[in-house]
Amino acid sequence: MDAEGLALLLPPVTLAALVDSWLREDCPGLNYAALVSGAGPSQAALWAKSPGQAVRAARQAADFTLKVEVECSSLQEAVQAAEAGADLVLLDNFKPEELHPTATVLKAQFPSVAVEASGGITLDNLPQFCGPHIDVISMGMLTQAAPALDFSLKLFAKEVAPVPKIH
Numbered sequence: 001m002d003a004e005g006l007a008l009l010l011p012p013v014t015l016a017a018l019v020d021s022w023l024r025e026d027c028p029g030l031n032y033a034a035l036v037s038g039a040g041p042s043q044a045a046l047w048a049k050s051p052g053q054a055v056r057a058a059r060q061a062a063d064f065t066l067k068v069e070v071e072c073s074s075l076q077e078a079v080q081a082a083e084a085g086a087d088l089v090l091l092d093n094f095k096p097e098e099l100h101p102t103a104t105v106l107k108a109q110f111p112s113v114a115v116e117a118s119g120g121i122t123l124d125n126l127p128q129f130c131g132p133h134i135d136v137i138s139m140g141m142l143t144q145a146a147p148a149l150d151f152s153l154k155l156f157a158k159e160v161a162p163v164p165k166i167h
Contacts, residue, residue, distance in 0.1 A: 071118075073092055121141070
C-alpha cells in the first residue's frame with residue numbers, strides 16, 4: 001500500500017502523531033500542530049512555526065464549522081493559540097500543579113476557549129487533573145496500554161468444514 005492509502009486508513013490523530021514525530025526529527029522549525037477535526041474527510045493536521053501560524057493555516061484549510069485545536073507546552077504558547085482563534089488548547093504533559101494555574105489564566109483571558117489536559121494521565125492520578133477550568137481530559141493510556149486481542153477471520157469454501165483447534 002502506498003503512503004496516500006495508509007494516510008486514508010489512519011484516523012487523523014494517529015496520522016498527526018506519526019507526522020509530528022517525523023517533523024520534529026527532520027524539520028525542527030515546524031514545531032506546532034493544529035488539528036482540524038470534523039465529520040468525514042474534512043479532517044487535517046497542519047504544522048507551523050508558531051501556534052498562531054498553525055491556527056491561521058488551519059482556518060484557511062478548514063470549513064468554518066470545524067474546530068481547531070493546538071497542542072501547547074507553555075502558557076505563552078496557549079495564549080498565542082487562543083489569540084489567533086483556536087477553539088481548543090491542549091495543555092500537554094503539564095503536571096497538575098502547573099496545569100491548573102495555566103488553565104485559570106487562559107480561561108480568564110479567553111473564556112470561550114476549551115482547555116484540554118493530556119499527557120501522563122492515568123486512572124490513578126486522574127482526580128489531580130480535574131478542575132473547574134479543564135474542559136477535556138485525554139488519557140492515551142486507555143488505548144496505548146490496552147491489551148491486544150488476537151483474532152483472525154478465515155474464510156473456507158462451502159464444502160470444506162473447518163477443524164477447530166484448541167490451544
